[in-house]
Amino acid sequence: MTLANGTLEYSLIRIGLRHLIWLLALLSALVSLGSTLYASYQAQNELLVEKTLQANQAYATKLASTVEDFIQSSWQRLAYSARQLQDGLDNPDILQSEVDRLWRQISGFNTVVAVNAQGLVRATSPESIPLIGRILSSPGALEALKERRPLVSRPYISATNNLVVFVSYPIVTEEGQYLGYIGGSLYLKKTNQLHELFGEHWRPADIHLYVVDLKHHLIYDSSTDSKLGEVVEHNPVLDALGQREYGQLNHSGSLAGYAAITSAGWGVVVESSANAIYADLETNVWHIFYDAMPLVVLGLLAGYLLAFLIARPLNCLAQTARNMDGEGALEQVYLVQPWYFEVAQLRQSMLAGIGLLHQKVPSVPVSNLIDPVTGLKSQQGLIAILDTWQESRSFSIIALAIDGCAEISNQDAKDHAMGQVAQLMRESARATDVLCRFKDDVLLALLPGTSLADASRVAERLRLRVELADIVVAGVGVTLLLGVSYWSLTTEISVQVIVQTVVQALEEAQQQGRRNFVITPIA
Known part of the structure; x- marks a missing residue:
């Protein structure tokens, strides 16, 4: 039952202080645990991402350095052969001997050729490749003739129908006359030293390694050979590679480290998926959760015990206060x-x-303060309460009687009906309310801190509840007469007068007919 001023009656309040404290402790523990797991997740995520980026960059830098050394070494060997051919480009035996030596010495080259200034192939190794006497028109050959400097070509389809890159070095006399070039081709889809360099380092299965040239042509891809030579488009890592020699980038769920192979104009990119990190993070967070649970459970048990210890004395005082x-x-x-x-x-x-x-009430026995029929306070108990309240609080009073109670001759039936009404009053009352039997046929309810308007609504609800209870006396359903009044600390009238006033209100209600109540304000 709820009063108009929003006060909940005691009978409807089921939760105690102990449970409230424990619920607060539980909420605090859950919030603390959740915050800890979230903070741990964020910290580990940042750490793992940073470590992965650093590892991928270190891998890319190391591989780029290894390939750079290979290209520089290849140019040194080609430079030596170019010096040997300064005076012997027209001698087939010398040419063939030098390209054979170079092909056997540098296992990285799949083919070695010596070409004159007109682009005519003068010697090739292995000799099984039918190129001698042909003018090469491949992009790598034309670029070598045009640039006349050490270079590495972009990927192209060679005269032997292989996808290659061409490493060349010019042949120049001591007087500076350009005679041609000597170079070696590296097949991108076949085994050679360059291919082995890219694949010789151990790496996890989720690592993706690829190498591109300045124009983003794919030179090597650890996942497939089918796209070699194609242009890699819309790749922010390659855009960053064009601006810096090395670095790292976190983009679109991919963690990439990259490094440039300066002499060749290539770039090495090492990527790993962030999903693997997230899976590790999830595992780590669950481990933290499982490790923390024993402490959380112990904390909750300690919180429950502390809540019990805090609430126990208050609960005892509350029970006694009733x-x-x-x-x-x-x-x-x-x-x-x-x-x-x-x-x-x-x-x-x-x-x-x-x-x-x-x-x-020093001289009144406790047994005299309780009405034996209704179990409510007796008139003597009411007087003691009113004497105390008159000095300390304001209150409303509800007086009620059974319609036609004076006409009921059967005293036992009358007492039984009064007892049932009293029980309904107890079920609807707050812990602070005082209930008593003032006269044989009049019951009173004192409601401390309750306004006249609120008390009137409480009286009306009580009347409806009695009628719904189907209490029958002499074959007639019981209805109530009700009178309501109010007394405050500022009222000049004594509390005894209020009782008489509210009883008079009952008589007025009786004169107006059944099921009525009268509100009597006290100035």
């Missing part, structure tokens, strides 16, 4: 152990209040 004028109330309050400040203050206040209450 019956402060009963037998043993003083002893019950004395037994409460005040181990913290608030309980000590409440205990002291209750002891003082109970002592004052007992001083007001």
Whole structure:
């Protein structure tokens, strides 16, 4: 039952302080655990991403350095052969001997050719490749004739129908006359030293390695050979590679490290998927969760025990407060152990209040304060309460009687009906309300801190509840007469007058007919 001012009656409040404290502890533990897991996830995520980027960059840099050494070494050997052919480009035996030596010495080259200034092939190794006497028109050959400097070509289809890159070195006389070039081709889809360099380092299965030239032509791809020679488009890593010699980039769920092979104009990119990191992160977070659970459970048990210890003395005081004028109330309050400040203050206040209450009714036995028929306070108990409240609080009073009660001759039936009405009053009352039997046929309810308007609504709901209970006397359903009044600390009229006033209100309700109540304000 809820009053108009929003106060919940005691009978509807089921949750106690102990449960509230424990729920607060549970919420705090869950929030703390969740915050810890989230912070751990974020910190580990940043750490793992950074370490992965650094590892991929280190891998790319190391591989780029290895390939750079291979190209420089190849140019040195080609340069030596170019010097040997300064005076012997027209001698077939010398030419063939030198290209054979170079082909056998540098296992990285799949073919070696010597070409004159007109682009005519003068010697080739191995000799099984039918190129001698042909003019090469492939992009690598034309670029070597045009640039007349050490270079590495972009990928192209050679005269032998292989996808290759061509490493060349010019043949120049001591006087500076350009005679041609000597060079070796590296087949991108066949085994050679360059291919082995790219694949010789161990790497996890989720690592993707690829190499491109300045125009983003794919030279090597660890996942497939089918796209070699194609242009890699819309790749932010390659865009970054064009601006810096090395670095790292986190983009679109990919963690990439890259490094440039400066002499060849190539770039090495090492990528790994962020999904693998997220899987590791999830595993780590679950491990943290499982490791933390024993402490969380212990904390919750400790919180529950602490909630019990905090709430126990307050609960004892609350139980005693419901019956402060009963037998043993003083002893019950004395037994409460005040181990913290608030309980000590409440205990002291209750002891003082109970002592004052007992001083007001020192000579009245407890048995005389309770009506034996209804179980409510008797008229003597009401007088003691009113004497105390007159000095300390404002309250409303509801008086009720059964319609036609005076006409009922069967006293047992009348008492039974009054007892049932009293039970309904108890079920609807708050812990602070006082219920009593004022006369044989009049029951009273004192509602501390309740306005006249709120008390009127409570009275109306009580009347409806009695009617719904189907209480029958002499074959007739019981209905109520109700009178409501109010007394405040500023009222000049005594509390005794309010009782008489509200009883008079009952008589007025009787004159107006059945099922009525009268509101009588007190100035």
